[in-house]
Structure formats: structure tokens, C-alpha cells
Amino acid sequence: MQHVDIAIVGGGIVGLTLAAALKDSELNIAIIDKSPCYQVLADRPTARVSAINQANIKALQQFDVWPHLQQDRANSYTAMHVWDKDSFGDIHFSCDEMGSDTLGVIVENQALVNALAQAVEAQSNVQLVTAGIDRVLAGPNQTMLMLDNDDVLSCRLLVGADGANSFVRKQAGLPITFKDYEHTAIVANVKTDEPHNNVARQAFTPTGPLALLPMAEPNVCSIVWSQTPEQASSLMALDDDAFCHALTAASNSVLGTISLKTERAAFPLTMRYARQWAKDGVVLVGDAAHTIHPLAGQGANLGMQDALALAESLSSLSAAGKDIGLYKHLRSYERSRKTEATKMIAAMDGFKFLFDGNDPLKKLVRGIGLSATDKLTTIKNAFVSHAMGL
Ligand SMILES: Cc1cc2nc3c(=O)[nH]c(=O)nc-3n(C[C@H](O)[C@H](O)[C@H](O)COP(=O)(O)OP(=O)(O)OC[C@H]3O[C@@H](n4cnc5c(N)ncnc54)[C@H](O)[C@@H]3O)c2cc1C
Incomplete structure (x- = not known):
């Protein structure tokens, strides 16, 4: 059994951004995704794209991700x-x-994932694991992950970056609100x-x-x-x-x-919003915590900002010798990012209401x-x- 400080489930844009943002920390990280993160791009551009804003571009430049972008x-x-x-x-x-x-x-989403995967692969504190998760066993001081390749991984903090239908969120029993x-x-x-x-x-x-x-x-x-x-x-x-x-x-x-x-x-x-983003040993980022209407192209941007905020918080906790798995230490992250997500959800609702229909x-x-x-x-x-x- 291998032990890491942080196990990130989900090697999409957000999970990989979190690992990239922790490049200068002392924390050992495993990123677990059921599919290989890096995938050779098709000859012709694919239609899943994101509009990435300036704030996140700056972060990607700072973490040496940008030079890897095709x-x-x-x-x-x-x-x-x-x-x-x-x-x-x-x-x-x-x-x-x-x-x-x-x-x-x-x-293109996959082009960004590829660039992030190449950048984090070069980090000595990160390993990429291609596997699904069979079981999660949460204990007071560590969480054990039974992988479907028969490996077992233990971690102090489990991060759910596994998208809208997050397995981690469900396993941790973190409740969501949703609206079609x-x-x-x-x-x-x-x-x-x-x-x-x-x-x-x-x-x-x-x-x-x-x-x-x-x-x-x-x-x-x-x-x-x-x-x-x-x-x-x-x-x-x-x-x-x-x-x-x-x-x-x-x-x-x-x-x-x-x-x-x-x-x-x-x-x-579907709008989804986790009512609780963290508990002892577990925290959510990106679509695992919220999904919003794409009308303003902000879903991935919001998730990347979650990742940057969480990385900052975890780096400070680790540098101060504090336990990164305690809910009381994760609460300020949860509070600040929940506020941002709620504002964005409200803004999308407002836009959708105002622009829907023919009301004179x-x-x-x-x-x-x-x-x-x-x-x-x-x-x-x-x-x-x-x-x-x-
Ligand atoms: C039509 C559309 C257009 C959009 N346009 C924009 C835009 O212009 N700008 C913008 O900012 N956002 C946009 N978004 C939103 C954006 O696509 C998402 O917010 C973003 O991709 C979420 O990233 P993520 O890493 O949180 O999750 P995901 O991209 O869903 O990644 C989750 C990862 O977890 C892995 N995973 C899932 N379950 C497991 C498991 N059990 N075990 C192991 N691995 C697992 C998956 O394989 C995947 O790699 C759009 C969304 C839609 C639907």
C-alpha cells in the first residue's frame, strides 16, 4: 500500500490545475483518473472547447503549463x-x-488537459495513476482507496475533482442541490x-x-x-x-x-451545487462542487479558481505544519469558494431569466x-x- 498526502480523483482541467498549483509544495500527490489524462489530439479540432479567462491564463503561465499547449x-x-x-x-x-x-x-478542452498533464508529469511530487476506484474507506487519520487495478492507496486528503457526477461527493455523503x-x-x-x-x-x-x-x-x-x-x-x-x-x-x-x-x-x-464542499479528509473542486449554465463560459474558469484557492490554502497549512485533512482547516476555502460559486449561479439565473422568451x-x-x-x-x-x- 502506498501513502500520499493528497489523492486527487479526476485528472480533468480542474484536478490537474490543482496539482500544477502545488508544484512548489512539500506535499506528495497522486492523480487518479479512469482514463489516461494525456490523449493524442485528433487531426481536426474537436468541438469541446472552453473560453479561458486572463486570470487563469496567468496562472497557467506561472505554473509552466502554457509552453506545453499545442x-x-x-x-x-x-x-x-x-x-x-x-x-x-x-x-x-x-x-x-x-x-x-x-x-x-x-x-480545446483536451489540448488544455494535455498541457496540464505534461506539466504535472514533470513535477517530482506528482504521480498520475490510470485506474477507477472500487471502494473508499474513510478513517479518522487517513482514507484508503481500493483501485480497480488491485492497488491500494492511502491519503490524508481526498480531493473530488471527478466532475458533475462525482463519485467522491457521493461516497462522502456531501449533499447537493440541483435544478434542470x-x-x-x-x-x-x-x-x-x-x-x-x-x-x-x-x-x-x-x-x-x-x-x-x-x-x-x-x-x-x-x-x-x-x-x-x-x-x-x-x-x-x-x-x-x-x-x-x-x-x-x-x-x-x-x-x-x-x-x-x-x-x-x-x-x-443542469445546475448543481454542493451544499457542503468539505468534511474531515475530503474536499471538492470544480464540477464536482458546482455546474452552471455555459452561457457566460465560466464553468471551467470557476473550477480553476477553486483549484488555485485550495492549493494556496493547502500550501500554507503544510508550511505551518498543520493537518491538511481537518475540516476546520478547510473551512475558509469552502466558505470563500462557495460564495463565488453562488454569485455565479445567481448571475447565470438572472441572465437566463432576462433573455428567455418574448415578454415585451x-x-x-x-x-x-x-x-x-x-x-x-x-x-x-x-x-x-x-x-x-x-
Ligand atoms: C456545452 C458546454 C460548454 C462549456 N463552455 C465553457 C467555457 O467556454 N468556459 C468555461 O470556463 N467552462 C465551460 N464549460 C464548463 C466546463 O466544461 C466544465 O466546468 C469543466 O470542464 C469541468 O472540469 P472538471 O475538471 O471539474 O471536470 P471534468 O472535466 O468532468 O473532469 C473530471 C475527470 O474525472 C474523471 N473521473 C470521473 N469519475 C471518476 C472516477 N470514479 N474515478 C476516476 N476518475 C474519474 C473523468 O475521467 C475526468 O477526467 C462548458 C460546459 C458545457 C457543457
Whole structure:
């Protein structure tokens, strides 16, 4: 049986960010994932992408992850254009207004996971284990993990970074609240007639938002089209030509005619929120603790910030010779990150409520709101600054 200080279950963006952020600590870490973290990328970009904000990019640069990122699978975006299809509301953000050369980066999720995996593999305090978990036995001073390759691992702190349906969260009996957003997100990569010019675009339609995220190729975007489940099913049932026709119309032909570059995939969207994020010997990060609507592209960003906050807390505890597994020592992490997640969930609910449907009053409010914000530099800069994670 092997002992480590920290066992992180889940080698996705968040679990790996936590390990990378602990690179200078004395703590021994095992990352356990049922699939190998590093996976050779397909020749053509995949449609699962995330818009990573400036705050997290800075952290990835600081932890030497950035040089490992395959540059042709990531693209900086320099401006955003958001409009309401059903009113006169329209807003433009540009990095120039913020004195920055980028607002963030659109990156394929697997490309980011690969870069993180390569960086943590080079750390002497981390080992990557490919295995599932059969059983978790929690004791007062350590937790034992029975792996499905017959190995046994003991740890002082078990971190659940194992995504929305977290096994660790369930095993630890940490309760969640959840709500069906009554939206399904359709994702795909598309080719557009007009170049995207590194602008991230989002149209709010009465039945849900459509994001066009600029990829490295000048005429390729990744779409996230959130619709009611019924509409999403109908769109998924259309043949490629009819789907692209509907997509071009939903985008107001802002980039001309659109054609598909990849298959479409559909993701039902659920808000989840762990009411308790930690207990003695266990703590949650990322989607294991919260999932939110992707309309503002903040889920992975929020999770990465959890990882950075937890790493800071664990490094300080370890340096002070304190027990990293005690709930009383994990509470400040839990308190601060729960507050951030709650704010984000409330903001997503507010946006979804305001932009859903054809209610004339809501149309007026969003028309005036977007246009006024576009003209009020201070408020606009505060929005952009928040989106950049600054
Ligand atoms: C359509 C869509 C678009 C999105 N766009 C954005 C965006 O633009 N920007 C953004 O910030 N966020 C976005 N998000 C959210 C983002 O994708 C997630 O928040 C993020 O990927 C969560 O990362 P994670 O590491 O917490 O979990 P995951 O990515 O789910 O990783 C969990 C890992 O745990 C492993 N695992 C699970 N169970 C076990 C087990 N029992 N044993 C061992 N290993 C296990 C899995 O193999 C996986 O590797 C989007 C989400 C959706 C649905």
C-alpha cells in the first residue's frame, strides 16, 4: 500500500490545475483518473472547447503549463459582440478598451488537459495513476482507496475533482442541490463564409443563447447553442443542410453562411451545487462542487479558481505544519469558494431569466440595458474585467 498526502480523483482541467498549483509544495500527490489524462489530439479540432479567462491564463503561465499547449489548438480572442435577436440591444467589448492584447483564449478542452498533464508529469511530487476506484474507506487519520487495478492507496486528503457526477461527493455523503436549466446545449465546430476576426459572438434568441467562439483557423468557430430540450431534439434531428440553415438564421448571418465541420453533440444542462464542499479528509473542486449554465463560459474558469484557492490554502497549512485533512482547516476555502460559486449561479439565473422568451417588458429592459451598458464606459469595463477574471 502506498501513502500520499493528497489523492486527487479526476485528472480533468480542474484536478490537474490543482496539482500544477502545488508544484512548489512539500506535499506528495497522486492523480487518479479512469482514463489516461494525456490523449493524442485528433487531426481536426474537436468541438469541446472552453473560453479561458486572463486570470487563469496567468496562472497557467506561472505554473509552466502554457509552453506545453499545442498552439494551433488555442486561439486568443480580442473582442466580444453580444446582441439580443429580439430587441435593439447590442454591446461590443474590446481588449483595447482594457489596455490588454487579449480578452482570453478559446482552447480545446483536451489540448488544455494535455498541457496540464505534461506539466504535472514533470513535477517530482506528482504521480498520475490510470485506474477507477472500487471502494473508499474513510478513517479518522487517513482514507484508503481500493483501485480497480488491485492497488491500494492511502491519503490524508481526498480531493473530488471527478466532475458533475462525482463519485467522491457521493461516497462522502456531501449533499447537493440541483435544478434542470431546461436547456440542452448543442456543440459543433462550423465553417463560416466570413472570417471571425478573433471576435467571440453571442446572440440571445428567445429560445436560448447561441455562442460562436473563434478557433485558430480564421473561418472556423465552435458553437454552443443552448435551446429548450424540445427544440434541441428537433435541431439534432435535422439533416446537416437544414441544421446549418437554421444556425445561419439564428446567427443573423453575422458571419455569412455556416456549414458543419464536425458532428453535433448535445448536452442537457443542469445546475448543481454542493451544499457542503468539505468534511474531515475530503474536499471538492470544480464540477464536482458546482455546474452552471455555459452561457457566460465560466464553468471551467470557476473550477480553476477553486483549484488555485485550495492549493494556496493547502500550501500554507503544510508550511505551518498543520493537518491538511481537518475540516476546520478547510473551512475558509469552502466558505470563500462557495460564495463565488453562488454569485455565479445567481448571475447565470438572472441572465437566463432576462433573455428567455418574448415578454415585451423583458425585451425593452434588455434592449435598453445592453445599449446603455455599451455607452457607459465604467460599467462596461467592470463587466469585461469580471469576464476576464480580473
Ligand atoms: C456545452 C458546454 C460548454 C462549456 N463552455 C465553457 C467555457 O467556454 N468556459 C468555461 O470556463 N467552462 C465551460 N464549460 C464548463 C466546463 O466544461 C466544465 O466546468 C469543466 O470542464 C469541468 O472540469 P472538471 O475538471 O471539474 O471536470 P471534468 O472535466 O468532468 O473532469 C473530471 C475527470 O474525472 C474523471 N473521473 C470521473 N469519475 C471518476 C472516477 N470514479 N474515478 C476516476 N476518475 C474519474 C473523468 O475521467 C475526468 O477526467 C462548458 C460546459 C458545457 C457543457
